[in-house]
Amino acid sequence: MAGGKKNKLFNDVVDFLYSISIYLALRVWEETQNSWLTALTFGVSLGLLFVGIQKYKQLKRRRLLKSRIDQVENMTGIVFEEFLLGHFENLGYTGYLTPRTENFGADLVLQRGGTNVVVQAKRWKNNVGADAIEQVMGAVKHYGADKGMVVTNSFFTESASELASSNNIDLWDRTKLVEIIDKSKGKEISDRDKDQGSEEAAITRE
Numbered sequence: 001m002a003g004g005k006k007n008k009l010f011n012d013v014v015d016f017l018y019s020i021s022i023y024l025a026l027r028v029w030e031e032t033q034n035s036w037l038t039a040l041t042f043g044v045s046l047g048l049l050f051v052g053i054q055k056y057k058q059l060k061r062r063r064l065l066k067s068r069i070d071q072v073e074n075m076t077g078i079v080f081e082e083f084l085l086g087h088f089e090n091l092g093y094t095g096y097l098t099p100r101t102e103n104f105g106a107d108l109v110l111q112r113g114g115t116n117v118v119v120q121a122k123r124w125k126n127n128v129g130a131d132a133i134e135q136v137m138g139a140v141k142h143y144g145a146d147k148g149m150v151v152t153n154s155f156f157t158e159s160a161s162e163l164a165s166s167n168n169i170d171l172w173d174r175t176k177l178v179e180i181i182d183k184s185k186g187k188e189i190s191d192r193d194k195d196q197g198s199e200e201a202a203i204t205r206e
Contacts, residue, residue: 017052020045028041064079065090075123077123087184088110093117096108104143105139106145107121109145117147118147120132120139122153124153124154125154130157130163136150148169152177155173
């Protein structure tokens, strides 16, 4: 819920600054009746707004990727998904978050080296059961993916592990997640391309 309030505040600030850009452009037009200068004022204002948004997102991402496993416990579901996507990208993957609703069992869709992977993220306190495996199995078919995966900050039940094993679904429990975080930490986004040839794909089995 806290994450939702922060996003709303951010969107409100962006809307306000966008309104300021329009106001400044209108003021210039009223004072000068110069369409070129008006357009320039509006363009510069929007450019500064865009740069500010990108800078904010970069700082937010860096803070998020520095989170320890114990801090994951306090994340919302969507923040956990953003956290995972950032680490996957640091390991050389491209991908995106699916919609909050009607995502057909996948929270992330990833690609690397011609392999498409759907991921379900479970930021849970309890162990993850077989239902999550069934959902991601459906997501594999829906998205036409090559592999499916469930990632959690917790652990999996025995039935979940058995179902995943018989259906080629990779499971990352708390122990595996910590390992991946350690591999990813300290890498900037710009480093991922040069690492792509040397870093073994974390979700590709030998």
